[in-house]
Amino acid sequence: MSIIEIKVPNLPESVQSATVATWHLKAGDAVKREQNLVDLETDKVMLEVPAIADGILKEVRIASGATVKAGDIIGILEEGEAAAAPAAKSEAPKAAATSDDGQSPAVRKLLAELNLSAGTITGSGKGGRLTVEDVKAASEKQKAAPVAATSTAPKAAEPATPAARRVSGSREEQRVPMTRIRARIAERLVEAQATAAMLTTFNEVDLKAVGDLRSKYKDGFEKAHGVKLGFMSFFVRAAIEALKKYPAVNASIDGTDVVYHSYYDVGVAVSTERGLVVPILRDADTLSFGDIEKSISDLGVKARNNKLTMDDLTGGTFSITNGGVFGSMMSTPILNPPQAAILGMHGIFDRPIAVNGEVKIRPMMYLALTYDHRLIDGREAVLFLRMIKDSLEDPARLLLNL
The missing domain is CATH 3.30.559.10 (Chloramphenicol acetyltransferase-like domain)
Known part of the structure; x- marks a missing residue:
């Protein structure tokens, strides 16, 4: 099997750099030829980076949100058949579901701070291990989704509107980077x-x-x-x-x-x-x-x-x-x-x-x-x-x- 470098394509004229917007696959996923791997956002258009061969996405080198230039290597694709990939992937979450063990100190610390369990999160790291980004994404998803109370003493429902939040005394703010x-x-x-x-x-x-x-x-x-x-x-x-x-x-x-x-x-x-x-x-x-x-x-x-x-x-x-x-x-x-x-x-x-x-x-x-x-x-x-x-x-x- 040959290794193929996934590179940032030539950018449009007058565009100096791009931002990695969204990876549509994670390391270990099977890839089909011409399948879109990642979206790159410039200050004018959105660019797609398709796979040039069938295989396995072995590595994501540049995470979402990073700034890249034409020719930068953002990932690694291993060319070849990917029949065994789904079986290998299905076992990773099970291993992670048993306990928080095997995770990095930073991940364990973040799990504790956010009161999350590793067994509820699918890891994108090597061997199905969690990354800090996985935990943060799970936390944001949990905040966004309306979840029923699980404790014996039910908590008050999160107000759905800014006006309701003001009445309850909550003054939450969210800071997100401006798109290019x-x-x-x-x-x-x-x-x-x-x-x-x-x-x-x-x-x-x-x-x-x-x-x-x-x-x-x-x-x-x-x-x-x-x-x-x-x-x-x-x-x-x-x-x-x-x-x-x-x-x-x-x-x-x-x-x-x-x-x-x-x-x-x-x-x-x-x-x-x-x-x-x-x-x-x-x-x-x-x-x-x-x-x-x-x-x-x-x-x-x-x-x-x-x-x-x-x-x-x-x-x-x-x-x-x-x-x-x-x-x-x-x-x-x-x-x-x-x-x-x-x-x-x-x-x-x-x-x-x-x-x-x-x-x-x-x-x-x-x-x-x-x-x-x-x-x-x-x-x-x-x-x-x-x-x-x-x-x-x-x-x-x-x-x-x-």
Whole structure:
């Protein structure tokens, strides 16, 4: 049997290091070729490290939470058949279950402090022995899970909410390290506020015409394109037409130069458990309504499954963020540097408005355009937003390029 070193793969350009996020297997586990061994988190994307052969994971050299660089050896894989591995694994917990003996002093001390038994924890160390990390993980799991009282004198149930904890007098705190992507998002947001002269202008749009169009053609659209007709495709198309008329909104600042882009790569913000990411619709001006909806759906699935690549996130000349999916009524979006503007969508609410001298109830949305005042004047920003409003209130303009 040959020994294979598990190494950190080449990292994306501009990424210097990664964090070992999660090992999906532990030492002694059987491994299948192409099986994902470990997730590496960078400040932009999540990378998977698959096994290049069948065998046994002999050693985990770098634990979760550690910082690594390209080429670092993080584990050892022993190539070959792994038929005997399950039998060997099944005996390890039994040995550990007999007593706390055989554990290291540090583990025994921690078990005593946390009032835990080694027999209730599966060890990931050599021969099934417990590690300090195993004990800590078991303790955290026990705290998180609702466990029934086992003593003859039952204890009061742990309050389920912060408010309940305050009533009971408990003031617990939990400190966890910030993820790399969250730290990077924070860094870029602060950078945007420190380097750009951000200003936000607002307008409102009557979405009755768009709603009627969607209701009329939604079934035929889904049958033809295999995806539902949403609002985003209308907003993307309306934004592109406005960007063509006001090129400064699609530009960026590089030092003392202004870079005007002849292409339209539109970023669409997606909220995930790891933070906000902005995958890019490349050459969005060449995409049909169906292409836009399918692309947004595919990028959203990839984002939520941590499958986005650097190419999905790199570049972008303009961004759209939709707080309306969470019920937001109004907000002031923050720029995504080096872009010069970002469009904020919000919730659709029925409101009374004046239509041809009469009061009507219409589905209304507030729009917000945050822009870099160093490059875009207020006049351009207002007219840009007004053009989006006009396109959405009369969707035929999008087909006629008006």
